[in-house]
Amino acid sequence: MISxxxxxxxxxxxxxxxxxxxxxxxxxxxxxxESGVIxxxxxxxxxxxxxxxxxEFATSGSKSVEIYIIxxxxxxxxxxxxLNTLRLVDSESRxxxxxxxxxxxxxxxxxxxxxSWKASFKILSNNxxxxxxxxxRSENRLxxxxxxxxxxxxxxxxxxxxxxxxxGTNMSSRQLEITINx
Numbered sequence: 001m002i003s004x005x006x007x008x009x010x011x012x013x014x015x016x017x018x019x020x021x022x023x024x025x026x027x028x029x030x031x032x033x034e035s036g037v038i039x040x041x042x043x044x045x046x047x048x049x050x051x052x053x054x055x056e057f058a059t060s061g062s063k064s065v066e067i068y069i070i071x072x073x074x075x076x077x078x079x080x081x082x083l084n085t086l087r088l089v090d091s092e093s094r095x096x097x098x099x100x101x102x103x104x105x106x107x108x109x110x111x112x113x114x115x116s117w118k119a120s121f122k123i124l125s126n127n128x129x130x131x132x133x134x135x136x137r138s139e140n141r142l143x144x145x146x147x148x149x150x151x152x153x154x155x156x157x158x159x160x161x162x163x164x165x166x167x168g169t170n171m172s173s174r175q176l177e178i179t180i181n182x
Contacts, residue, residue, distance in 0.1 A: 032044045032045070032140060034140050034141060034142055034143060035142075035143040035144070035145070036143075036144055036145070036150070037144065037145045037148040037149055037150050038051050038052070038053070038054060038144065038145075038146060038148065038149040038150065038153075039051070039052065039149050039150040039151070039152075039153025039154060040144075040150040040153070040154050041154045041156075041157060042142050042143075042144065043072070043074070043142060044135070044138060044140045044142075045074060046073070046074050046075040046079065046135065046138065047071065047072070047073065047074060047075075047079070047135040047138065047142070048070075048071065048072035048074060048157045049069065049070075049071060049133055049142045049144065050069065050070040050071075050072075050154070050156050050157050051067060051068065051069055051131065051144045051146070052068045052069070052070065052153075052156055053067075053068040054066070054067050054068075054128065054146055056128070058125070059122075061125075062122050062123060062124060062125065063122070063123050063124070063125050063126075064120065064121070064122055065088065065120070065121040065122075065123060065128065066118055066119070066120050066121075067088070067118070067119045067121070067131060067146075068116075068117075068118055069086075069116070069117050069118075069119055069131075070114055070115070070116050070117075070156050070157050071109065071114065071115045071117070071133075071157075072112075072113070072114045072115075072157035072158075072159075073109040073110065073111055073112065073113055073114075073115075074111075074112070075111055076111055077111055078108050078109060078110050078111060079108070079109055079111075079135075079136070080106045080107070080108050080109075080136050081106060081107050081108075081109055081115060081135075081136070082105065082106045082136055083098065083100075083105070083106065083107065083117070083119075084097060084098075084105060084106075085133060085134045085135075085136075086098055086119060086131065086132070086133045087131065087132055087133075088119075088121045088123065088128070088130075088131050089128075089129045089130045089131070089132070090123055090124065090126040090127065090128060090129055091126050091127040091128070091129050092126055093129070094123075094124070094126070096121045096122070096123050097121075098119040098120060098121055099120045099121065099122060106136075110161070112159065112160035112161065113159045113160070113161050114157055114158065114159045119131075127147075128146040128147070129145075129146060129147065130143055130144060130145050130146055130147075131143070131144050131146060132144070
């Protein structure tokens with residue numbers, strides 16, 4: 001037989017569980033900001049994207065564009081960034097892939113760390129419109145409008161990692177000894 005206190009306790013626990021579930025869902029989705037402008041941090045609960053600067057250079061018959069980007073991994077484990085999913089879009093809706101000096105399909109970034117990248121593009125002589133990035137295993141498309149700037153800009157995403165000097169560190173085993181001098 002179930003007492004009134006047991007039913008009351010069960011209902012209270014159920015209400016608390018429902019409240020926490022709703023709060024978690026609302027806060028997870030509240031973090032998603034899929035579009036922004038130069039100097040604004042956008043992203044979802046796993047990835048941040050920040051465009052700090054755009055430089056255009058006229059060349060014969062085309063235009064060279066350099067876009068300075070910072071990605072931040074907000075996930076709990078390393079994240080693979082597929083750089084080939086980044087696209088530059090011009091004013092006539094043509095899309096361009098970044099040029100690579102080396103073939104680089106993806107980069108692994110540790111949790112809470114950043115990746116700074118200068119993406120270079122060769123485009124037809126048109127006005128820039130936007131750049132977008134589709135994070136791996138995400139339903140979001142992060143889009144930055146390249147025609148506007150946030151004034152004053154957000155501070156760029158920073159790595160949570162603290163790097164320290166290993167100078168003077170000695171490591172050894174029975175067969176090998178290593179000393180880091182510089």
